[in-house]
Amino acid sequence: MDDVIYHHDLLQQQLNEQDTTSSQHPLMMEINNWEHESVEKIRLTAEKARCDLDQLLTSNKKLVIKQLEEISTQLKTSKEADDYSEKNLTGWLQALEKLKNQLSSPSDVKLQKTNDEIWLRSSEKFEKVCGKVQILENGLVAEHNGTASTAEVRVADGMHSSVRRYMFPDIKLNFHKHILLTGITPLNEGEQLPDQICPLLFGTTGQGVSVFLAPIDEKSFFWSLSYHSEQPRSPPLIGSAMSKDEQENLINEIVARSMNCLSDEFRSFVKRCDRQRLLIINCYDKFPHQNPSEKHIIFIGDALHPMSPMGGNGANMAIRDGVDFVETLIKNYGTNNGNVIEQSIKEFDRCHTKRSVNAIKISHRNISTAESTGLKFYANILIMKILVFVMTNRVLFKRSLFSLAICAVVIIFLLFL
Numbered sequence: 001m002d003d004v005i006y007h008h009d010l011l012q013q014q015l016n017e018q019d020t021t022s023s024q025h026p027l028m029m030e031i032n033n034w035e036h037e038s039v040e041k042i043r044l045t046a047e048k049a050r051c052d053l054d055q056l057l058t059s060n061k062k063l064v065i066k067q068l069e070e071i072s073t074q075l076k077t078s079k080e081a082d083d084y085s086e087k088n089l090t091g092w093l094q095a096l097e098k099l100k101n102q103l104s105s106p107s108d109v110k111l112q113k114t115n116d117e118i119w120l121r122s123s124e125k126f127e128k129v130c131g132k133v134q135i136l137e138n139g140l141v142a143e144h145n146g147t148a149s150t151a152e153v154r155v156a157d158g159m160h161s162s163v164r165r166y167m168f169p170d171i172k173l174n175f176h177k178h179i180l181l182t183g184i185t186p187l188n189e190g191e192q193l194p195d196q197i198c199p200l201l202f203g204t205t206g207q208g209v210s211v212f213l214a215p216i217d218e219k220s221f222f223w224s225l226s227y228h229s230e231q232p233r234s235p236p237l238i239g240s241a242m243s244k245d246e247q248e249n250l251i252n253e254i255v256a257r258s259m260n261c262l263s264d265e266f267r268s269f270v271k272r273c274d275r276q277r278l279l280i281i282n283c284y285d286k287f288p289h290q291n292p293s294e295k296h297i298i299f300i301g302d303a304l305h306p307m308s309p310m311g312g313n314g315a316n317m318a319i320r321d322g323v324d325f326v327e328t329l330i331k332n333y334g335t336n337n338g339n340v341i342e343q344s345i346k347e348f349d350r351c352h353t354k355r356s357v358n359a360i361k362i363s364h365r366n367i368s369t370a371e372s373t374g375l376k377f378y379a380n381i382l383i384m385k386i387l388v389f390v391m392t393n394r395v396l397f398k399r400s401l402f403s404l405a406i407c408a409v410v411i412i413f414l415l416f417l
Contacts, residue, residue, distance in 0.1 A: 048234070055235040060106045062240065064099050071095055159284060161303035167292065173284040175232050176308055178367045180281040181254050182224040183239075183273035184216065194265070197221060205261035206377040210370030213269075223269055224281075225254055225262075226310070228371045232282035239278030247275040283308035285363065288356045291345050298325060298345055305356035310366040313359040324351050 071092060078084040164171065187193065193215050200214035208228050215221045236242045242250070254270050288305035291298050301318030328344045328351070372380050 051235040055238070055241045056106065058236065059238070059241045060102065064103045067095075067099055071099075159302040159306040161299070164289075164299060164303055167297070168289060171286065171289060173286050173306055176283045176285055176364065176367060177228055177230060178226060178283040178308065178310065178371070179229045179233055180224045180226045180279075180283065180309060181250065181257075182222065182279045182281060183254075183270065184220055184222055184277045185269045185273045186220045187218075193218070193221060204370050204372060204377065204380065206373055207261045208371050208373055209257055209261050211258075211262055211266065221269075223266070223273075224309075225257060225270075226367075226370055227257060232284075233280050237280040237282075239274075240276045242275075242278070244275075247278060250278055250280070251275075281309060283310060283363075283367065285360050287360060288349075288353050290349050298348065300325065304352070305360065307356070307360045308363050308367070310363045310370065313362070317356060317359055320355070321348075321352055324348060 075092065078088065159173070194213075197213040197215060200212070202210070202212050204210045210226045211224070212226075213221060213223045236246065239247055239250075251270060251273070255267050258267055258270070285307045286305065289299075291304070300321035302314055304321065305317065307314055307317070325344065325348045328347045329340070332340050332344050332347070369380050
């Protein structure tokens with residue numbers, strides 16, 4: 001009896017204590033932590049949305065200014081020549097009213113909200129469909145009505161696909177802790193493209209910085225400098241959306257990052273670049289998701305398998321996706337199967353998944369090589385030199401020796417990843 005009374009009193013004491021210490025209850029603390037994390041996540045998301053909006057509004061303002069200058073030139077020319085009609089006046093008034101509305105409410109930017117996220121996106125809309133597909137949500141969604149098997153919607157709106165966000169709000173891109181600072185440098189009159197960048201040049205410095213240069217045409221070339229970063233860069237990310245001070249600060253940063261590891265010639269290229277075409281690229285990627293075959297919707301390119309530019313495969317993969325799906329569709333067309341589109345999408349998913357996963361892994365290896373330092377850097381250099389020697393001297397090797405040499409290089413390369 002004494003033992004029962006003891007446990008009874010102990011439980012009664014715990015009940016009394018809980019009345020006064022409920023705030024310290026583990027579940028209460030878990031709720032508080034959840035609240036804190038949610039508030040912080042919302043704050044960071046809202047801050048990013050504000051930065052994105054500021055960048056978009058700046059770009060929109062510059063576009064309005066440019067168009068207004070064109071109208072001003074037309075007005076001045078027509079007034080001086082005393083050559084204008086009622087139709088001209090009406091057209092100018094309508095253009096000015098349109099610019100006024102564009103300045104206050106940009107038509108190409110929309111705010112998208114979910115339960116815990118908010119983001120800005122351009123208002124790409126579906127305008128045409130093939131087969132029995134209906135357009136919903138003011139052009140933002142196209143949906144198959146389920147009564148035909150010969151209709152599909154193709155989605156190719158890039159890495160930050162607004163359609164993918166709408167359909168798969170839980171899918172997130174992965175920041176691969178790598179940033180590219182890029183630009184385009186025009187050539188002076190009579191100047192030739194540097195010999196070392198024809199057809200292109202990729203280099204790693206051993207100091208965590210890599211460089212890439214490639215010609216665009218006979219009058220300009222593209223360059224980029226990349227480096228490791230734990231956090232993505234915040235907007236503005238496009239030179240045309242930056243102020244002059246921000247543009248010059250970015251130029252100075254690139255010059256500073258290239259000191260002691262790249263040549264003065266590279267820095268001269270950077271200083272001469274077109275400020276409006278500067279670009280900061282946060283390297284995001286994501287392994288591919290499966291297309292919703294039952295809805296007859298096909299994602300292709302970076303909308304399906306976003307990958308960083310370090311793989312050099314983005315545009316190529318998008319083209320290959322389009323070709324593969326059309327070939328699959330042609331192969332299945334005319335079969336007795338009533339679900340041609342659905343079957344083709346499933347086959348396409350099996351086809352692209354392995355290919356795109358390999359391409360994304362290649363981009364990861366390229367990033368690892370670009371960031372390499374110390375022993376890993378020298379190992380990469382040795383591997384590349386051996387590989388170049390073997391590939392350019394195949395006549396020195398019998399076929400079997402050539403194969404063995406290639407295998408050895410690959411094995412050594414994998415060991416140092």
